[in-house]
Amino acid sequence: MQVNVYSNxxxxxxxxxxxxxxxxxxxxxxxxxxxxKAYLTNQRQGNAKTKVRDEVSGGGKKPWKxxxxxTARSGSNRSPVWVGGGTVHGPKPxxxxxxxxxxxxxxxxxxxxxxxxxxxxxxxxxxxxxxxxKTKPVAQMLKALNVDTSKTLLLLPTYDQNxxxxxxxxxxxxxxxxxxxxxxxxxxxxxxxxxxxxxxxLVATLGS
Numbered sequence: 001m002q003v004n005v006y007s008n009x010x011x012x013x014x015x016x017x018x019x020x021x022x023x024x025x026x027x028x029x030x031x032x033x034x035x036x037k038a039y040l041t042n043q044r045q046g047n048a049k050t051k052v053r054d055e056v057s058g059g060g061k062k063p064w065k066x067x068x069x070x071t072a073r074s075g076s077n078r079s080p081v082w083v084g085g086g087t088v089h090g091p092k093p094x095x096x097x098x099x100x101x102x103x104x105x106x107x108x109x110x111x112x113x114x115x116x117x118x119x120x121x122x123x124x125x126x127x128x129x130x131x132x133x134k135t136k137p138v139a140q141m142l143k144a145l146n147v148d149t150s151k152t153l154l155l156l157p158t159y160d161q162n163x164x165x166x167x168x169x170x171x172x173x174x175x176x177x178x179x180x181x182x183x184x185x186x187x188x189x190x191x192x193x194x195x196x197x198x199x200x201x202l203v204a205t206l207g208s
Contacts, residue, residue, distance in 0.1 A: 001017070001018045001020070001023055001024055001117060002015050002016070002017050002018070003015065003016060003018055003117075003122065003124055004124070005124045005125070005126055005196055006123065006124065006125050006126065006144075006145055007125070007126050008125060008126070008128045008137070008140075008141040008144065009140075009141075009144050010144030010145055010146070013126055014126075016124055016196065016199070018117060018122070018124075018199070019199075019202075019203055019207065021110070021206075021207055022110050022113055022114070022202055022203065022206050022207065023110075023113055023114050023117040023122065024114060024117070025107075025110050025111060025114045026111075026114070027111040027112070027114050027115040027118070028107055028108070028111045029111075031104055031107050031108045031111060032108050032111050032112055032115075032183055032187065034100060034104060034108065035100060035104070035105060035108035035109070035112075035182070035183035035184065036183060036184045036187060037098065038098040038099075038100050039182050039183065039184040040184065041096050041097070041098050042096070042097050042098060044096040046093060046094040046095055046096045047093050048091040048092075048093070048094075049090075049091060049092060049093055050087040050090030050091060051086055051087060051090075052086045052087060052088075052090065053076070053078045053079065053080060053085060053086025054078070054086070055086065056078050056084065056085060056086050057078075058076070058077045058078050058084070058085075059076045059077065059078040060076075062074070062075055062076070063075075063076070063077055105183075106206050108183040109181075109182070109183050109186070109206060110206055111183075112183045112186035112187050113186060113192070113202075115187075116186060116191075116192050121190055121191050121192060122192050122194065123145055123147060123191060123192070123193045123194070124193075124194055124195075124196055124199070125141070125145065125193055125194070125195060125196065126195075126196055127157070127195050127196055127197050128141065128163075128195070130160055130162035130163040130166055131162065132162060133162050133165045133166050134166055135166050135167070135169055135170060137166070138163075138166045138167045138170060138173075139170055142170070142173065142193075145193060147191040147193060149172075150172065150189075150190045150191045151172045151174075151188070151189045151190050151191070152172060152173050152174070152189055152190070152191040152192070152193055153174050153175075153176065153181065153185055153186060153189035153191070153192045153193070154167060154173060154174065154175045154176070154193045154195075155176060155177070155178040155181055155192065155193065155194045155195065155198050156175065156176070156177050156178065156195055156198060157177070157178060157195055157197040157198040157200075157201055158177055158201075159177045159180075163175060174189060177198075177201075178194065178195075178198035178199075178201045178202050179201055179202075179205055
């Protein structure tokens, strides 16, 4: 698939052939579902906890005699039916992590990139150097590329602190190194803007 390469001011400066093995595969919906499910599930801390009856304070002595008061029988103030008593079947610390093998992760990411490419939502931009932390040039670049009104994922060849800090206050923009972007990140953003040199990183990691 051949697409245009844009400069940071929106002008076409050339073309590039997107690798078919990454941007031209048949999107596998089930694999993408598994990857998104694993990503979201792995965000859960799993540390919710309530106290059962043997963990709350109190107990020991029977609150009142068994018969003669005209009230219900009770053996402990730690009973779940009492205010301040233990909880029945409450949550316990739990590991929610789901592991996917590398082949599934790669296929899911390639499927997501191919889906965005098929939709025409992949934008390739010539590399831009961020010499200082400044938001305005990034905002102008997004507007020139006509992606400023959409949820956009900006993929860099490597982590660039100046680029990250410059882009973090722009609404609907997520900035990541190309290799750190997950299937979830690609699918939750409508537009994917990729720096030209970041494609080589994707090929080296996802290529067959």
